[in-house]
Amino acid sequence: MLGKKLHFYNTAHRSKERFEPLHDPVSLYCCGPTVYNYAHIGNLRTYVFEDVLKRTLNAFGYNVKHVINITDVGHLTSDEDTGEDKMEKGAKREGKSVWDIAEHFTRTFIQDIASLNILPPDRWPKATDHIPQMIELVKKLEERGFTYTTSDGIYFDTEKFPSYTAFAGLDAENLRAGERVDMGEKRSVTDFALWKFSPGEGKRQMEWESPWGRGFPGWHIECSAMSLAYLPQPIDIHCGGADHIRVHHTNEIAQSEAATGKPFVRYWLHGEFLVFEKGKMAKSGDHFITMATLRQKGVAPLAYRMFCYTAHYRTPLSFSWEALASSAQSLANLRRLIGSLPSQSKASPPTTLQVAGALDPFYTALADDLNMPRAMAALWDIVRDDTLDAHLRRVCAEQADNVLGLELGRPPTETVQTVVGAEGEAMRLECATYVPIDLCNRLTALLSERRRARREKDYATADRIRQKLGAAGITVKDQPDGSTTVSIPAGVCTDSDRETLIFME
């Protein structure tokens, strides 16, 4: 793949472009979460896309310096002083301080990311640790004449930045015509706050001193300050959700370029939404699906990652439990298939050239703006291509997994426990969760009985036992080699009522 060139769709130019970074390592900035609530799986889709991007860059020989910010500063929900911001609101809801809220949701976010095999960034800068940098940036903008002051804050004057509308293809006139935003004292609808003055004593838990008095930063400024603090400008790649194009990224560009006089970012990549029948999943809505929801339903995190690969990142992906289940099945099938290929070579191990050759369609799909549906199709083709050496196919799958992050070398289910049957015959227990030892023993006893029944050709008894287990979600499969595999889905073993049900003989 080293000879191949990457192409990405650049939102800035609305076209696919050949990727030629300016820096080594490639600078990659991804807009992170505002930590006032759990991330839902729609949010997480974007981080999966960004992880694939980073892994692809690595696979194509690039070093990457990756930054994801944590926005732990609240911003007003409205431009009026009456509005509560999301952080403060979350704090009130949980009966904790805003700092506790930020801490808690930052930690769970990082755990969620890790469960999806998303590689951690090189830096996780927090907005609250960079207030001085933000103040510096605002000061610079003030010196250069891009700001004005109102009774509630310092604003960026978009009239002074002529190319403001270029990025999102805005029509300033019509924006004005469709006015819905409360202008307050803003001179133009597109103007935005850089620094907000404190609404008054005791109103907010997060406030800082500044040259303009006590207050807190505007929303967009933290991304500019932190990206400029850790990455050389112009930044090679800046990512985020599609919803950020219009306001957040447009404003980031304006304030960053106005302050430095240099281009801010070269390639802008945006991930589309995960959608539901009723539209997108919103954090502010009262029902949303999180990684915890998935775990409760017995869906492995990587099954969700697999599901993300069914659609291109720039296409909205329709969520349904049925579709997610099909991806979980697909992942198990793929792992089983790969597991059946020899991990050792009979003759000489495949050369890197052979592997690269076989994986060519896979990398071609990646190079074409991260076309994961096509990349997955290519992988299935490779793994099932019996004109290729079996071991080579396995090596290809393992190498592809460096980008996919699906742990394709693992057994189809989560963990494997081996128990020894009553007559000393080995039985494999494939479990999605930990199985208590007494349950193990009872299962073993039951399975041994079934073995005996089968041996004595008492199939009625054997089938009855299997049906009984099957009714509780436990599947019993006789393998060609004579062993028996038992699959226990997550949740089953922890449900004591079910246990009774299963083992009531």
Place this chain on the structure above:
RNA sequence: GGCGGCAUAGCCAAGUGGUAAGGCAGAGGUCUGCAAAACCUUCACCCCCAGUUCAAAUCUGGGUGCCGCCUCCA
């Protein structure tokens, strides 16, 4: 109101001018005591209408439906 996107088999979807990838589910078969797995085979003319073209899911125009952004939401 402005801007943008989408509509492909039961489900998730790729494909943007040459006659429809892949996955899941389904059907038939081989195998199996049965079941599972595995393997083989099979399963769409692409929302509607009108155009352009030798040729369109793919381009143009119109229609219908759905969605997103413009509201600190990835």
